[in-house]
Amino acid sequence: MIIAIASGKGGTGKTTLAANLAKSWEGPVQLLDCDVEEPNAHLFIRGTKLEETSVGVPVPVIDPALCNLCGDCGRFCRYNAIAVVKPLPVIFPELCHGCGGCSLVCPRKAISEKQRRIGVVETLESGDIILIQGRLDVGVSLVPPLIKAVKARLDPALPAILDAPPGTSCPVVTTIRGADYVLLVTEPTPFGLNDLAIAVDMVRELKLPFGVIINRAGSGDERVNVFCREQDIPILLEIPDDRRIAEAYSRGVLMVDALPEYRKMFLGLIDCLMKTISK
Amino acid sequence: MKIAFTTSGDNLEALLDSRFGRAPKFLIYDPETKIIEVIDNKQNLNAVQGAGIQSASMVAQSGAQVLVTGHCGPKAFQVLKAAGIKVYNTDAPTVAEALKRYQAGQLAEAKDSDVEGHWV
Structure with a gap:
């Protein structure tokens, strides 16, 4: 109860x-x-x-060797936590809600997750x-x-x-x-x-x-x-x-x-x- | 080398908007070709959070390498810096005046954000 x-x-x-x-x-x-x-x-x-x-919540980490700056992750993120700019996307963990969507939509599997306490x-x-x-x-x-x-x-x-x-x-x-x-x-x-x-x-x-x-x-x-x-x-x-x-x-x-x-x-x-x- | 300005209008005589992240529009000016491009920033203007971050990505995508604006917060500045865009703060009332001051070398390149986030 x-x-x-x-x-x-x-x-x-x-x-x-x-x-x-x-x-x-x-x-x-x-x-x-x-x-x-x-x-x-x-x-x-x-x-x-x-x-x-x-x-903790899972926040994204981008592998620079795999990322081709396609921008899918940044467009997906409702919380604007990823800025896709050259030469490498910038991630703001404090804005991330840990939904995991960016790693799912990344066509090159360039995004892994780490825990943010x-x-x-x-x-x-x-x-x-x-x-x-x-x-x-x-x-x-x-x-x-x-x-x-x-x-x-x-x-x-x-x-x-x-x-x-x-x-x-x-x-x-x-x-x-x-x-x-x-x-x-x-x-x-x-x-x-x-x-x-x-x-x-x-x-x-x-x-x-x-x-x-x-x-x-x-x-x-x-x-x-x-x-x-x-x-x-x-x-x-x-x-x-x-x-x-x-x-x-x-x-x-x-x-x-x-x-x-x-x-x-x-x-x-x-x-x-x-x-x-x-x- | 293209220069980005924050504004609510769509020509050089328009007012310079003192906000960066939640500026209504970006005016991208190419001094060599004199071509003006206006980018609507409505989506970021209404963002719940991260307006400065996405505004900075938009300016980067426009191909501008210089930004002339009123004020710029820390997250936006971080993205602009990562994208190699130089930031200049000014209190010029119009885009034309801001351009004049920039071209006359009267503006100093910002080394960091000049306001806190959500400063308005």
């Missing part, structure tokens, strides 16, 4: 939800921090590192939680391949919670694709609603079942509730706007640990998810 946690707007509480859900889970559970540009689940789930693997995947253990996180190297902008490497570590035999990056672009789509259920976290503000609507369009396009979690409920207005009612979207949980949650968070302490009364709320959510997914 794979549950992905996404949001349109950033800072609505994806990691808060993911970490508390993982901590409330009964039995072994995997938490995948797919926000590889700034992973932060490890601030709340402090574990022992079991493994670290570097991840983009980051690491780390596996940590904390009690029943296996935390798998990606860390993109500084200066790298190619995110989806690292997210795929994080997801490749997922053991399908165990339940998994995927903490997505904010927004609705490629990194988010890469994260939530293949999930059994998507939880969209929002806040009851005009910004929260605006970005929630965009995220709803995204999950509908991907044909994934989803529900909404409202965080800091009571701090804004009712428009998110009205939107969900009109769109027939289930609101699975409303986390109250409780100062004590923020105080615990500021110390890196999860609400289910600092305020045990909230644990019941997350157990109820897990129960609800189990029932919905098995249906």
Whole structure:
């Protein structure tokens, strides 16, 4: 069972939800921090590192003895990573997305591939939680391949919670694709609603079942509730706007640990998810 | 020896465009034959990334050995250098004025890019 946690707007509480859900889970559970540009689940789930693997993407290398400057590779590359000029094409590895197309279209088989490192995947253990996180190297902008490497570590035999990056672009789509259920976290503000609507369009396009979690409920207005009612979207949980949650968070302490009364709320959510997914 | 200019127009009196990678057009001028060729750069103008790189390849394909433009970023410069094209930066308002300054020897050959990528 794979549950992905996404949001349109950033800072609505994806990691808060993911970490508390993982901590409330009964039995072994995997938490995948797919926000590889700034992973932060490890601030709340402090574990022992079991493994670290570097991840790369294949980038082209041109054999000058074989290249006849036909230009097929440069014309094929959507990312403009190859400039075919005399006397030798110039390659920009930082623009390459590693699709491998240039080596396929080269009629003279002049292109081979080498790995360019983009980051690491780390596996940590904390009690029943296996935390798998990606860390993109500084200066790298190619995110989806690292997210795929994080997801490749997922053991399908165990339940998994995927903490997505904010927004609705490629990194988010890469994260939530293949999930059994998507939880969209929002806040009851005009910004929260605006970005929630965009995220709803995204999950509908991907044909994934989803529900909404409202965080800091009571701090804004009712428009998110009205939107969900009109769109027939289930609101699975409303986390109250409780100062004590923020105080615990500021110390890196999860609400289910600092305020045990909230644990019941997350157990109820897990129960609800189990029932919905098995249906 | 053909000279490439960045511009939005199609004759020597047209304005010189200060951008290289996302210039609307390249005007290729041959001082010996006085023949002008205009290359549309629309495809690169709208590129998501790598506009300078592909603009540099286009200028190389045109046969120009000199580029006179406003500014040139690092990736474009790298390609132009690899292709053996000399780059000259100028604030001349028109192509004609840029040509005049180049031919009068008033422009210094650029040793490196003069702006960061995406400088506009």
